[in-house]
Each structure stands twice: as structure tokens, then as C-alpha cells.
Amino acid sequence: MLTINIHEAKTHFSRFVEKAAAGEEIIIAKAGKPIAKLVPLHSLPSHRNLGMFKGQLNVPEDFDAALPKNVAMLFENGPIEPFSEDR
Numbered sequence: 001m002l003t004i005n006i007h008e009a010k011t012h013f014s015r016f017v018e019k020a021a022a023g024e025e026i027i028i029a030k031a032g033k034p035i036a037k038l039v040p041l042h043s044l045p046s047h048r049n050l051g052m053f054k055g056q057l058n059v060p061e062d063f064d065a066a067l068p069k070n071v072a073m074l075f076e077n078g079p080i081e082p083f084s085e086d087r
Contacts, residue, residue, distance in 0.1 A: 003027040003034065 002024060009016060009028045016026050016038055026038040066072070 001025050001027060003029055005032075006030050006035075009038075 002019070004016065004026060006028060009026075020026055020038045020040050023040050025040075027034045028036040028038060067075070
């Protein structure tokens, strides 16, 4: 895995994009500390067929109704996951 600094990445960006497209992973560092990874895109998103479930699903009339108070309280006052000391 190749590691480069930000200046080098900016100067030779197209070269590194070509290397990534060929399968190489490139780490970009700032002051010697890795901050980003340039990786190959393995596959493009597939074409979506909109409406493919038309007539097969039932959306209830109250789909967008307010949640019951006890459920809403779980969202508003429940624990934040994953727990982090930074919060």
C-alpha cells in the first residue's frame, strides 16, 4: 500500500486515481498521519427499476402518523449508540 502526503496527492492526483483504478490502495497523510484512503471502485451501482413492487405492498393510512408517546420517548431520550467518550 502506497502512502503519500497531501501535496503530492494534489500535484499528481490523476496519476494516483489511475493507480487506484488499477487496484492499488493509496493512503494520503497529513504531517505523517494517515487521514484518507484512495481505493478502487469495484462496481458501479446497478440500475434501479422504479415501481417494481407496485401493487404488491400495502402502506397503511396512518403510515406517517405520530408515534405513541412511549415510543417517541425512546427515540428522544434513549442512549446514543455506539457510545463515545467524545459526546
